Amino acid sequence: DGGITQSPKYLFRKEGQNVTLSCEQNLNHDAMYWYRQDPGQGLRLIYYSQIVNDFQKGDIAEGYSVSREKKESFPLTVTSAQKNPTAFYLCASSISGGPNNEQFFGPGTRLTVL
Amino acid sequence: AQSVTQLGSHVSVSEGALVLLRCNYSSSVPPYLFWYVQYPNQGLQLLLKYTSAATLVKGINGFEAEFKKSETSFHLTKPSAHMSDAAEYFCAVTEGYSSASKIIFGSGTRLSIRP
Numbered sequence: 173d174g175g176i177t178q179s180p181k182y183l184f185r186k187e188g189q190n191v192t193l194s195c196e197q198n199l200n201h202d203a204m205y206w207y208r209q210d211p212g213q214g215l216r217l218i219y220y221s222q223i224v225n226d227f228q229k230g231d232i233a234e235g236y237s238v239s240r241e242k243k244e245s246f247p248l249t250v251t252s253a254q255k256n257p258t259a260f261y262l263c264a265s266s267i268s269g270g271p272n273n274e275q276f277f278g279p280g281t282r283l284t285v286l
Numbered sequence: 287a288q289s290v291t292q293l294g295s296h297v298s299v300s301e302g303a304l305v306l307l308r309c310n311y312s313s314s315v316p317p318y319l320f321w322y323v324q325y326p327n328q329g330l331q332l333l334l335k336y337t338s339a340a341t342l343v344k345g346i347n348g349f350e351a352e353f354k355k356s357e358t359s360f361h362l363t364k365p366s367a368h369m370s371d372a373a374e375y376f377c378a379v380t381e382g383y384s385s386a387s388k389i390i391f392g393s394g395t396r397l398s399i400r401p
Contacts, residue, residue, distance in 0.1 A: 176329075207391075212295060214376060214393040215330075230388070262329055271380040271387035272318045272337045277329030 174199045176278035178263050183283045185250070185257070193248045193281045195263035201276070203269040204246035208232060209260040209280075218261075221246055222269040250283065258285045288313055288381040292392035300400045305349075305364040307395050309377030312358065318380040319360045320389065321351055325373045333375075336360060347371070372399045 176197045185191045197204065203222050207215040217230030221240040235254025240246055246265075250257045260282050264275040293308040311317055318337055322330040334345025341353045347370075351362045360377060377392040 178329075212393060215391040217388060220388070264329075269387060272335070274320065274332045274335055275330075275389060277322075277331070279329050280327070282327070 176263060176265055176276055178261075178278035178281050180281060181279065183281055185283065185285050187285060188252045190249055190251050191283065193250070193261055193263075193283070195246045195248065195278060197244055197246075197263075197265045197276075197278075199265055199267075199276060200243070201265035201267050202243070203266045203273075204240070205264040205266075205275060206230075206236075206238065206246070206248045207262045207264065209262060215262065218248065220269075257283055259283060288317065288379050288390050290377050290379050290390055290392035292375075292377050292395050294395055295393065296396045296398065298398040298400060299367050301369055302366050305362070305367045305371065305397065307362040307375050307377075307397065309351075309360045309362065309392060310358050311360060311377075311379045313379065319351075319353065320378040320380075321345065321349070321360075321362050322376045322378060322391075323347075323373050324376065324394075330376060333362070367397075367399050369399050369401070372397055 179194045205220045206218040219238040221227035237249045262280045263278040266273040266275045289312045291310045320335045321333040324330045334343045336353045344350045349364045374394045374396045376394050378389045380387050
């Protein structure tokens with residue numbers, strides 16, 4: 173079945189550590205996205221990529237980094253510079269970055285900083 | 287910049303009653319609009335989208351939404367609520383019209399269904 177997978181489902185991090193969240197899609201989509209979800213705030217865009225080897229900052233990119241070396245993979249690293257990283261992280265993809273293309277979402281990773 | 291306002295962070299209805307979730311957007315030109323649903327601890331799933339083909343859009347699970355340009359609204363409705371409809375619902379609008387367009391999400395409305 174085609175879809176988006178995210179791993180791990182739950183992740184615990186000590187303060188000062190970097191962690192990497194995995195996102196893989198087998199939909200052959202060009203565009204991929206990372207969102208952060210906090211209670212009562214909806215989804216906020218962290219980074220997005222329209223094509224392999226290219227990505228752009230979203231609205232809250234500080235403290236995060238990404239890479240897009242393969243079409244199907246878009247990992248997100250939460251660095252120690254992110255002051256409040258505890259949140260639910262969602263990865264999404266769309267066939268392209270066009271305005272009317274729906275985004276397909278993975279099941280999410282819940283990150284907790286201890 | 288585009289913005290989306292969802293009125294009511296929590297809506298509670300009885301099973302079998304009408305569901306109405308409100309969404310208003312800010313745009314001076316016809317936008318692309320979406321409704322997504324999120325079940326607990328899961329990702330978002332598309333319910334329906336408006337792309338100017340028709341003002342009344344039918345989606346999955348019996349939901350529909352009507353685009354009203356004069357009111358800048360895109361409210362989501364379902365004639366008869368089911369217990370399985372309990373979830374969080376997000377309205378979203380596209381910002382920009384190029385290949386670099388982004389989706390702006392509302393803050394969400396949690397729908398509860400009373401037996």
